[in-house]
Amino acid sequence: MGALTDSRKRLSADHCLSADHRLPYPSLSPPSLIPPFKRAKLSPIPEHDPSTSDFPPIRPSPQIIHSAAAASTSSTPGPSPSSITASTPLPHRRRLPPPPFQRSIHGPQRILRVFQLGGAARAYATGHSWFSPQSPPPRPLGLQQYVELVNSVTHPSPPTPAAITNATRQAEVAPFEVVAIEEDEDERKQQNEEEVMGSVVVRRVPPYKELYEASRQKRDAKLKTLEFEVRLTEQGRLSLERLAEALPRITPKKEEVPEPFVPLTDEDEEMVRQALHGKNRHERLAVHEPSNIVITREIMQCLNNQEWLNDEAINLYLDLLKERELREPCRFLKCHFFNTFFYKKLISSGYDYKAVRRWTTKRKLGYSLIDCDKIFVPIHKEVHWCLAVINIRDKKFQYLDSLGGMDMKVLNVLAKYIVDEVKDKSGQQMDVLSWKQEGVKNLPLQENGWDCGMFMLKYIDFYSRDMDLIFGQKQMHYFRRRTAKEILSLRAE
Structure with missing residues (x-):
C-alpha cells in the first residue's frame, strides 16, 4: 500500500515535471523545486473530466508505464497497471466510501496557511462564493491555480478604461x-x-x-463645572463693581458723628437707668477719692429731666474734665477749672483775694494759672448757672449765659483777680486794660427753666476741646444721660 501511494506521488510529480507537460512559468524553474501534488492516501484516482478540470489530463510517460508493467510481472500477485489507472481499490483493503465530490490533484495546503489565505484564497482562485447556493462548490487549488493566485497578488492586472473613467468622475x-x-513652533498658535x-x-x-x-469637552464634566463657576464669579465681580459705582449716588453720605455726640451703648443706657431710677436714694454710686466727693443716688437724680444740677455733680464733672486733659494733653487745651465755691469765696466780703490765695499754689496744682490757655469760673446766681472765662490765649474776658444775659461786674472782678494772682505767684505786673470784655454772642440758649446747669457744663466741655458751640436744646436729654454715665464710670470722654 505504501509503495502504491509513493508511486502515485511520483507519478503526479513526474507528470508535472515532464518535458511534455512542463508549466510555462519561469518563476517555478528549476522543476526540482516544485512540490509534489498531495492528496489522501486511500482516495481513488479520479478519472479526468474535461468539463470540470482547468488543467490538461495526466498522461503518464513511457518510463512510468514500463515500471508499472515490470511490477506486474513480479512474483508477488497484485493489480495490473490497468487497474491502477482505472482507480480500482486494492482487494485486501476495506473499500472506503466515495468522497462527496470528485477531488482533483491540488497544491500543498501548508504554503497557503503560511500566507493565511485558507478557504478564502481557494474561493478567490476558483471564482466561486462560499455563500452563494447557486454556485458550484469550490475546488481545491491546484498547482496552476496557486501560481496564478501568487502572480495576481504580486503583479495586479491594470485597471480597465471604464474603471478609470468612473474613478475620475467620483x-x-x-x-x-x-x-x-x-x-x-507655530503649531501652538494653530x-x-x-x-x-x-x-x-x-x-x-x-x-x-x-x-x-470635542470628546474632551463633552466628557469632562469637571471642566464644565469649573467653566460655569468662572462665569458665575465673573458676573458677580462685575455686579459688585457696578454696585460700588451706584452706591454713592443712591446712598446719602453718612456724616461722621463728632466725639461729644457719640451715642451710648445699650449697657450704658441700662446702667444710667438703674442709677437714676433706683429706690435706695442713699446708695453710694460713685466715690471720687482725689476730690473726696461721694455721689449717692439722691445726688445723681439731679441729672434726670426737668431737674436742676447741684454743686456735687458739677464739681465732680469738672474734676473729670481736668483728668481727661492730663490723660490726653495733645487733644485738649491746657485749662484750669474752678469749682462752684470759688467765686462765692472771692466776693464773700466784697473783693477778697486773700480768701482764695492758697487755692492756686503751684505745689497744689502742679502748674501756674498764667501758663493755662483758659480758666473757667462757674457763676451761680441764686437759681441760675452762668460761666465766666479768663481766656489768656486770646486775651479776653468772656461771659456765657444760656439765657442771653450779661454781667460786667463778674468780668471786672476776674480781671482784678488775675492781676493779683500773677503778681503774687511770679512777681510780675500784668496789664489787662487792653483785654477785651465780651458777652459771647450766638450762644446755644436754653428753652426751659431747668437746663442752665447742663448748658454751663457743655460750654466748658466744648471750649476745653477748642470746639465751636454746636449743640442746642434738643441735645440736652442726651447730655444728661452721658454726664451721668461719665460720673458713674469716673471718666470723662
Whole structure:
C-alpha cells in the first residue's frame, strides 16, 4: 500500500515535471523545486473530466508505464497497471466510501496557511462564493491555480478604461480634504479655522486633534463645572463693581458723628437707668477719692429731666474734665477749672483775694494759672448757672449765659483777680486794660427753666476741646444721660 501511494506521488510529480507537460512559468524553474501534488492516501484516482478540470489530463510517460508493467510481472500477485489507472481499490483493503465530490490533484495546503489565505484564497482562485447556493462548490487549488493566485497578488492586472473613467468622475464630484500639519513652533498658535477654496478644504488642525478636543469637552464634566463657576464669579465681580459705582449716588453720605455726640451703648443706657431710677436714694454710686466727693443716688437724680444740677455733680464733672486733659494733653487745651465755691469765696466780703490765695499754689496744682490757655469760673446766681472765662490765649474776658444775659461786674472782678494772682505767684505786673470784655454772642440758649446747669457744663466741655458751640436744646436729654454715665464710670470722654 505504501509503495502504491509513493508511486502515485511520483507519478503526479513526474507528470508535472515532464518535458511534455512542463508549466510555462519561469518563476517555478528549476522543476526540482516544485512540490509534489498531495492528496489522501486511500482516495481513488479520479478519472479526468474535461468539463470540470482547468488543467490538461495526466498522461503518464513511457518510463512510468514500463515500471508499472515490470511490477506486474513480479512474483508477488497484485493489480495490473490497468487497474491502477482505472482507480480500482486494492482487494485486501476495506473499500472506503466515495468522497462527496470528485477531488482533483491540488497544491500543498501548508504554503497557503503560511500566507493565511485558507478557504478564502481557494474561493478567490476558483471564482466561486462560499455563500452563494447557486454556485458550484469550490475546488481545491491546484498547482496552476496557486501560481496564478501568487502572480495576481504580486503583479495586479491594470485597471480597465471604464474603471478609470468612473474613478475620475467620483474625484471631480466629491471634494477632497488637504490637511496641513505644521511641526514647528507655530503649531501652538494653530486655529480651528477652515479655508474653503472651490472643492478643496484646508484644515489648520489635524482631524484627530479636533476629535480629541470635542470628546474632551463633552466628557469632562469637571471642566464644565469649573467653566460655569468662572462665569458665575465673573458676573458677580462685575455686579459688585457696578454696585460700588451706584452706591454713592443712591446712598446719602453718612456724616461722621463728632466725639461729644457719640451715642451710648445699650449697657450704658441700662446702667444710667438703674442709677437714676433706683429706690435706695442713699446708695453710694460713685466715690471720687482725689476730690473726696461721694455721689449717692439722691445726688445723681439731679441729672434726670426737668431737674436742676447741684454743686456735687458739677464739681465732680469738672474734676473729670481736668483728668481727661492730663490723660490726653495733645487733644485738649491746657485749662484750669474752678469749682462752684470759688467765686462765692472771692466776693464773700466784697473783693477778697486773700480768701482764695492758697487755692492756686503751684505745689497744689502742679502748674501756674498764667501758663493755662483758659480758666473757667462757674457763676451761680441764686437759681441760675452762668460761666465766666479768663481766656489768656486770646486775651479776653468772656461771659456765657444760656439765657442771653450779661454781667460786667463778674468780668471786672476776674480781671482784678488775675492781676493779683500773677503778681503774687511770679512777681510780675500784668496789664489787662487792653483785654477785651465780651458777652459771647450766638450762644446755644436754653428753652426751659431747668437746663442752665447742663448748658454751663457743655460750654466748658466744648471750649476745653477748642470746639465751636454746636449743640442746642434738643441735645440736652442726651447730655444728661452721658454726664451721668461719665460720673458713674469716673471718666470723662
